[in-house]
Amino acid sequence: MPKTSAVMPAPGRRLARASTQKKLDELLMKAASLVARKGFEATSMRDLAKAIDASLAGLYHYFSSKEDLLFQLQYRTFGSLLEQQQAVAAEPGTPEERFARLITGHLQFYARHRNELKACTFELESLTGKPYETVEAIRRRYYRLMTSVVADVIGGPSSNGKETRKSRHATLFIFGMLNWIFMWYEPSRHGTVEQIGQEMRELVLDGLRRGKRSG
Amino acid sequence: MPKTSAVMPAPGRRLARASTQKKLDELLMKAASLVARKGFEATSMRDLAKAIDASLAGLYHYFSSKEDLLFQLQYRTFGSLLEQQQAVAAEPGTPEERFARLITGHLQFYARHRNELKACTFELESLTGKPYETVEAIRRRYYRLMTSVVADVIGGPSSNGKETRKSRHATLFIFGMLNWIFMWYEPSRHGTVEQIGQEMRELVLDGLRRGKRSG
DNA sequence: TATTCTATCGAACGTCCGTTCGAAATAGGA
DNA sequence: TCCTATTTCGAACGGACGTTCGATAGAATA
Structure with a gap:
């Protein structure tokens, strides 16, 4: 394989x-x-x-410079991730289901492209100028995608992905959980990424829905 | 100041x-x-x-080498953090209160020693050999301290900080949230670290207590 | 003041870095 | 097959790197 x-x-x-x-x-x-x-x-x-x-x-x-190498790596990887996650988020389902698919999708992408994603996650600031701006723009779109789904979990589908302070901060916390996995995850010790994703959701789902208004 | x-x-x-x-x-x-x-x-x-x-x-x-510089920086900073947090965890209170104090304590340390803590958090792997082992040992003690308190929140005080898969994983997730803050936090945009800490706790507390056995 | 340990410095060493250049090899289309 | 554009390479450049060394300046002790 x-x-x-x-x-x-x-x-x-x-x-x-x-x-x-x-x-x-x-x-x-x-x-x-x-x-x-x-x-x-x-x-x-x-x-x-x-x-x-x-x-x-x-x-x-192949590369005009060492920085260009990193840019191409980040652009392609982050672009693929965003594309995949946009498709995942677009499929129908309750906010909780779409949230679950995004978490799982991210972790599966991590499992398949660990090295590439690590270079995106921890070396973004090694770029400068326009290459940085270009990759940063992709990253921001990804954060916004996640935030909109988190907002739906918090406020229900009727909130239409409208960002709030709570949804923005919760998303930053969740990306922290997702990205920190580079520092500790080993399949043989911690189980599959799908299991990890479920445990993450169980940790935060109640907190997201706390004080949720119906509808 | x-x-x-x-x-x-x-x-x-x-x-x-x-x-x-x-x-x-x-x-x-x-x-x-x-x-x-x-x-x-x-x-x-x-x-x-x-x-x-x-x-x-x-x-x-002052330093025998560049690596020695990083070691001294990490050793002192991480040592101070562990010392502070051990004192914070030792004070009496419910598991939830002790957990809250640990989160707040970590974020306040971050606020006071941002640069030093960042060097500890993201440059640990720049050390090798014995210096690495020494700092890694401190880090592990800190993780264990947090895990024991998280375990008490999950299982109640009677669980006496006994680690479980759930408490270990939840702690890794929580440290992800705490450490990722380097990537986004700005006081003027996001409020005080004490507010951030409270939002983090509200996000995970229900999840930690889910299925909690009484006692 | 004479002596000893501490702290600081300019200059240099050998190594590795990213990048360039012109030439050699290679492949695809005519 | 010849021609042209693509791909590969050895060799070298200038600069930055971590580190060392011997000498100098400064403080503390007597």
């Missing part, structure tokens, strides 16, 4: 040959692995070249 | 003059500020020397 990379068309740039596109995917996957293990700053282009068994100069055919 | 540094005797090492101890505190505080802003890898000894308006070589009178 080969691990698939987080796919999404890169912005701008085009690679001519299909085999090159394939190699780019491999490059980004290996880069994600190194960045996840040692951090972006501590990962050198020489490390990556060695890991991929290619030359140092050759990398610059 | 001068910001105080997180105080705790450094392990081993002794500085002769009191003024030197004072300078060490200043050094660690400035280092925490730089590490919090740019990350440990991206912070150079030259950066620190410039920020403190001293010479590069002079730094090595």
